[in-house]
Amino acid sequence: MTHTRSMSAFLVVGLTLSLTHGAAAQTPSADEKALAAYELTMPVVRKAAAVTIALAEIEAKQKAADPTLQEMMKLQAQISAIEDKDERTEAEEKQLDKLYERQQALEEERQRADEAEDAKSHGVDNNNSQTLAGMEAAFKKQPEAMRLLAAQGLSSREYWLCMMALMQAAMVEDFSQGKADLKALPPGVNPDNLRFIRENKAELEKLQSEMARASKK
Numbered sequence: 001m002t003h004t005r006s007m008s009a010f011l012v013v014g015l016t017l018s019l020t021h022g023a024a025a026q027t028p029s030a031d032e033k034a035l036a037a038y039e040l041t042m043p044v045v046r047k048a049a050a051v052t053i054a055l056a057e058i059e060a061k062q063k064a065a066d067p068t069l070q071e072m073m074k075l076q077a078q079i080s081a082i083e084d085k086d087e088r089t090e091a092e093e094k095q096l097d098k099l100y101e102r103q104q105a106l107e108e109e110r111q112r113a114d115e116a117e118d119a120k121s122h123g124v125d126n127n128n129s130q131t132l133a134g135m136e137a138a139f140k141k142q143p144e145a146m147r148l149l150a151a152q153g154l155s156s157r158e159y160w161l162c163m164m165a166l167m168q169a170a171m172v173e174d175f176s177q178g179k180a181d182l183k184a185l186p187p188g189v190n191p192d193n194l195r196f197i198r199e200n201k202a203e204l205e206k207l208q209s210e211m212a213r214a215s216k217k
Contacts, residue, residue, distance in 0.1 A: 028188060031132045035168065036188045038161045040196045042203065047152040048162040049207045054148050056214035068110055075103045135160050169193040170204075 028036065063069050082088060082096050136156040139145045149159055172180055172189055178198070182191040197204065 032188050034132065034161060035164055036190055038165045038193075039190060040162065040165050040169070040193045042196075042200055044154070044158065044162050045166060045200075045204070045207070047154050048159050048166075049211060051145070051148045051152055051154065051159060052163075052211050053214040055145060056211070058144055060214070068106055068113075072103065072106050072110075075099055075106070079103065132157060132160055165190065165193050166197075166204075169197045173197050 079096065079099050082092050082099075085092070088096070139149070139156040139159070146156070149156060154162075168189060172185065172194060180194060182194060185191055185194065
C-alpha cells in the first residue's frame with residue numbers, strides 16, 4: 001500500500017501527457033479514445049478526490065509507523081542541533097560525521113525498498129503500466145485502494161479516467177491561461193471537460209487544496 005498515492009500521481013501525469021501527445025501524432029489508441037470520450041461530472045470527481053485523500057492519509061499513517069523513517073527524523077534532529085552551533089568541539093565533529101554516514105545508509109536502504117515495492121506493485125513492464133489496463137491492474141494489487149473505491153462506488157477504470165480527464169483539462173486550461181478556444185482544442189481533449197473546469201473552478205480548487213494538504217502529511 002505504501003506509495004500508492006505518490007505513484008498514482010506520477011502515473012496520472014505521465015499517462016495524461018502521453019495520451020494527449022499521442023492523439024495529436026498518430027491514430028488514437030483505445031485509451032486515447034476512451035479519455036477523449038470521457039465526460040467529467042462533479043459527483044464522480046468528488047468520489048475520486050475522496051479516494052485520493054484517503055490513500056494519502058493511509059500512506060501518512062504508514063510512514064509515521066515506519067521505524068526507518070522515525071530513525072531518519074531523529075538523526076536529522078541530532079544533525080540540525082549540532083549544525084546550528086556557532087562552534088563545535090572535535091567530538092561533535094566526529095559525531096556529526098557518524099550521523100551523516102548513518103543518514104546516508106538509511107536513505108540508500110529506503111531507496112532500495114522503494115524501488116522493490118514499486119516493482120512489486122506496478123510490475124516490471126513500464127510500457128504496460130502506462131496504459132489504463134496497466135494502471136487498473138496496479139490498483140487491483142492494492143487491497144486498501146480497492147476497498148476505498150468500492151466504498152465510493154467507483155471502478156478502478158473510472159477512477160483513472162476521471163483523474164486523467166481532470167488532469168488533462170486542467171493542464172490545457174493552465175497552459176492557455178484560461179484562454180483556450182473550446183472549438184480548437186488539441187486532438188483527444190474533450191471540450192466538455194474544459195467547460196467543466198471553468199464552471200466548477202471554486203469547488204475544484206477546494207478539492208485540490210484538500211488533496212494537497214493530505215499529500216503533505
